[in-house]
Amino acid sequence: MTAQNTTTAPAPEAPEERRGLRAALRWTAAVLVFAAAGAGTAYGITRADRTDVPGLSTEADGRWTYPALAKPTLPPGAALPFATDNKDGIHYAGLTQLLLPAPLGSTPDTGLKLEKDSAVTVDTLLEEYEGTARAKMKQGFTDNGLRQIAARGWTTPDGTRTRVYLLRFHASGLAVTFTGCGPDMNLSGVNRIETDDAWGRARGAQAAPDPTGVTVLEEPVPFGDEQVRAGCVQSGDIQAVILQSRKGGATAVPLHQAVILQQQLLG
Known part of the structure; x- marks a missing residue:
């Protein structure tokens, strides 16, 4: 099986009122502040009103500068995910519109095997995992x-390589069955991965939106030539897998930033 079918799910009938428009208020003025790991500093991500979510400027804590994010365009009559008439959280926008854009100054990852409309096959995704895990995942x-x-x-000038995968399932109840992003994930070349304590401490210390469906992980010391970090975001029918790796060690803040922004795009 491949996952390169780009057929868009049929849009539901337009509701009597545009309740989906009211659901856009989910994008308003909620602020996440997370402590930068080991630095005693913090960074904030603000959700903007209506259509735009501002990109974040690079600060001394290691944030990257992203282009402004915009809510994806929906087919006529389609409801926003988690609107009153779309409680299952089905995303009707194209997956490409939901993908986190690359930060400014980065270069595309030419090693990522992309097909039309940024689609990748199941086999391409499975290259991120140990060979012994692939057959079971593929059957799943x-x-x-x-x-x-x-x-x-993409790769940033400091050598950090980032890969963002969005997996669309037929329903949210099926998306939650995905086991390839979490403490038990079996990434290629990674002996062990565990919960990122810096993320957990910061989330516990700061007021933040509902973290349901979000997991942030890191490869603990000692690691090999490079360290891997992973972010998991499950939102309705979509599961996001964000992987970052860097020789000598990957810093925490860029992954935290990417996870929060990808979560915002998914609503």
Whole structure:
């Protein structure tokens, strides 16, 4: 099976009122502040009103500068995810519109095997995992209704390589069956991965939106030539897998930033 089918799910009938428009208020003025790991500093991400979410400027804590993010365009009559008439959180926008854009100053990851409309095959995604885990994962995709995978990858000047994968399933109840992003994930070349304590401490110390569906992980010391960090965001019918790696060690803040922004795009 491949996941390069780009068929868009049929839009529901237009509601009598545009309740989906009211659901856009989910994008208003909620602020996340997370402590930068080991630095005693903090950074904030602000959700903007209506259509735009501002990109974040690079600060001394290691943030990257992203282009302004915009809410994806929906087919006519389609409801926003988690609107009153779309409680299952189905995303009707194209996956490419939902992908986190690359930060300014980065270069595209030419090693990522992209097809039309940023689609990738199941086999391409599975290259991120140990060979012994791939057959079981592939069968799970068949059994649990995987529809599409889209991806984007880049490398920043400091050598950090980022890959963002969005997996679209037929329903949210199927998306939650995905086991390839979490403490038990079996990434290629990674002996062990565990919860990122810096993320957990910061989330516990600061007022933040509902963290349901978000997991942030790090490869603990000692690691090999490079360290891997992972972010998991499950939102309705979509599961996001964000991987960052860097020789000598990957810093925490860029992954935290990417996770929060990707969560905002998914609503």
